[in-house]
């Protein structure tokens with residue numbers, strides 16, 4: 172029987188991005204860091220996928236691998252495919268990839284301070300990106316840049332200022348304007364609000380959501396923050412030690428999560444209904460990526476670990492909807508019914 176994804180493909184709905192079995196390592200003289208280990212990600216056209224996990228789980232490496240911006244060496248994409256609009260990005264030449272970056276796939280980085288050019292006015296930076304991909308005059312590009320500034324809520328007259336004259340939230344809005352200036356089909360946002368204070372975070376997320384809806388842009392939202400995921404995503408992939416351990420719709424993950432690590436992420440959030448309740452952080456640390464365990468990478472932090480967990484990697488098990496999946500020995504008998512889930516949690 173076909174699962175939901177296979178059925179969607181058969182029905183002609185090709186995903187915007189389809190990453191399969193991606194393996195990325197960083198090699199040094201002393202060790203090999205296994206940063207991304209057989210990752211599968213799929214972003215349905217026009218949808219937003221949240222990639223959530225702790226710092227060091229391999230999230231940014233995946234974003235950079237899709238953009239082909241990893242510094243090789245020390246990085247090396249060892250296996251897997253990255254298909255965008257039916258085209259394998261790994262087979263493109265650097266020149267062809269330059270045409271994809273910015274115009275078809277854009278990325279917003281965590282820290283706008285290090286992403287903007289300090290000696291160029293912000294409108295010129297947006298215009299430069301437009302001219303790189305579109306056959307327009309400097310004046311036309313500047314006109315478009317000003318439209319983008321106003322779209323992200325920055326007064327047009329401030330376009331002739333430099334990045335040091337802007338607050339953190341405004342700089343990130345400029346980054347969003349640059350990323351969306353050429354109407355990319357896929358936006359990769361890597362912790363875009365982490366460097367901002369809470370009120371500005373909400374404004375920036377709102378702006379990303381509004382512009383995505385307007386242009387129908389697909390998105391990969393990389394974050395450690397479940398609040399950000401709840402705000403902007405349709406689907407969620409949970410990553411641990413460079414591997415996706417659970418995937419489902421926003422509702423699946425927020426209302427019926429299966430993997431003990433996902434449960435741990437939710438348990439470590441503050442409980443707004445019980446302000447005296449203590450936080451329950453996940454004990455321990457992620458395994459050393461230069462020496463990952465043979466079995467489940469979460470075994471020494473997992474309250475449900477059994478003997479087999481240390482020895483053998485769990486296989487993927489799908490829920491009866493054919494879409495929500497988990498990789499954990501607690502569910503290894505194959506198909507999971509939603510009633511089983513409650514016994515485990």
Ligand code: SF4
Nearest residue numbers: 467470473480499500
């Ligand atoms: Fe825990 Fe075992 Fe499941 Fe890993 S496979 S998450 S150790 S129960």
